[in-house]
Amino acid sequence: MANDTNRKKKPIKLATKSEHVQRFMPMLEALDAKDDLNPVTKNRVEKACALLDEGVDIYPNDFRRDTYIKDIIETYGEHSGKKLEELDKEFSIAGRVMAWRSFGKATFFQVQDRTGRMQAFAARDDIGADIYKLFKKTDVGDIVGIRGKLFRTKTDELTIAVVEFKLLTKSMRPLPEKYHGLKDVEIRYRQRYVDLIVTPRTKEIFKARTAIVREMRDFLDERGFMEVETPMMQPIPGGATAKPFETHHNALDMKLFMRIAPELYLKRLLVGGFEQVYEINRNFRNEGISTQHNPEFTMLEFYWAYANVYDLMDLTEDMISRIAQKVCGTTVVHYQGHDVDLTPGKWVRMTFHDSLEKIGGVPPEVYTDYEKCKELVKKGGEKVVEGEKLGKLQAKLFDIRVEPKLIQPHFIYHYPTDISPLSRRNEDDPEITDRFELFMVGREMANAFSELNDPVDQRCRFEEQVKEKDAGDEEAHHMDEDYVRALEYGMPPAAGQGVGIDRLVMLLTDSASIREVILFPLLRPEHS
């Protein structure tokens, strides 16, 4: 009869006789039920009980630090031992214990706060035998507060000598191995909190991400752009070619879509008279997940009245190079083996057709010929959908033959009108639009165009899209009557652009996967 489902759990055994153990039973039982109870946690509970028996609070909140570790290192990092002795000043620091080296009657340990890490030292004869005994119940991972004076060890390391020691939070779980660190990327993404504790690079990436977004805001604010927030739940998803997530509002009994882009709302604001607007926020696209794609991702979109696509190229060079300079300290950034030169003036500007010919090796007699194009797309391993327009085939050719080769920054402009339903037509050639995409390291980084503000043309282009939708293209645009109505009031001539923040952060932090730059990337549920 003994099979797996009937397998009896052994009772949880602990060495401690403390009554305080009752306090931990809900945790222990829950962990045991999930087979997640490891001996370290049991031991931590035993230590916690011993502390509670001595009247020590294991989660107090009455310690106040007065100094960050980085400030101590910056101010006193060069001071000699003698100077530190003369200083005779006490500091209070707080943080997580990251290393522990005990010698019986004296202990070196390392404390990490949000600014850095430093060594601390506690000796039995300095703090007293009773306190030292409790102090020795500290584990790596605990959060502690320390008051003490600075000195230098025999090996000349700046160290804080403990005068007062206080446990602030008892940790119940072991941290990953200290030397190799956390290698399992699944755990790094699922338990980002652990990753942030033990992987310095992770912390650096997200600090850089915040700095990048801050610089972007500063840059745009300086130029008179106004940050706004537009709906993320939309009755008609628009502004991009993508499959949306659907949701439902109960009280209104109404179908809603998570937005795929803020574009149509931001342009309504141009109609309303906000002549320069931007939004930095999440978009949601119901597509596959890869090293380049997360279903929710962050975009900058901005719109600029009385400007055109060429003004945007200049602005983009300035903006991205400035961000790189401020965040990376250089405009030549290293990415996955490439040196990418973001210095303004060095960015290549090339038409879409020229890029097909000069970089993709597709001559005009081929890319202007529907059948030849189709053949070449198929040869490149891409599917051709029945009734697909020439512009779309050209775009596929571009994806296959040109995009991967664009390592240095390239503005590719004059995109086919077929695949640019919101862009203004070029004045000399209605088959192309005043639109560019920005590429580097073989990826699209931004998409921009002079905006279509002719309400009649816009209506016709939506109708074209609706036909494609009816023909089965799930990504085609919907008709948005209200947006057309807004254009009928008159939208000033304008240019607008979207910049993928995640990809920009990848570039500037030399990250190979989008999951490295998103704090909590979407993952499958943990247990099947």
Added chain:
RNA sequence: GGGUCGUUAACUCAGUUGGUAGAGUAUCUGCCUUUUAAGCAGAGAGUCGUUGGUUCGAGCCCAACACGACCCA
């Protein structure tokens, strides 16, 4: 969707031709007042991703599945 690789102790990883499961770190016990991947001596710790198959015998061979990574579409 397709291909390749991976899944072994809490962590990082070995595991030979198919023959009783290994190391380091962490943990526990003892010693240790200047270490810094501290050290020395000892101990405990495993549903080898899951299910099935081949076999006298499977961590290893075969199949399916799950999860993950990378590449391709």
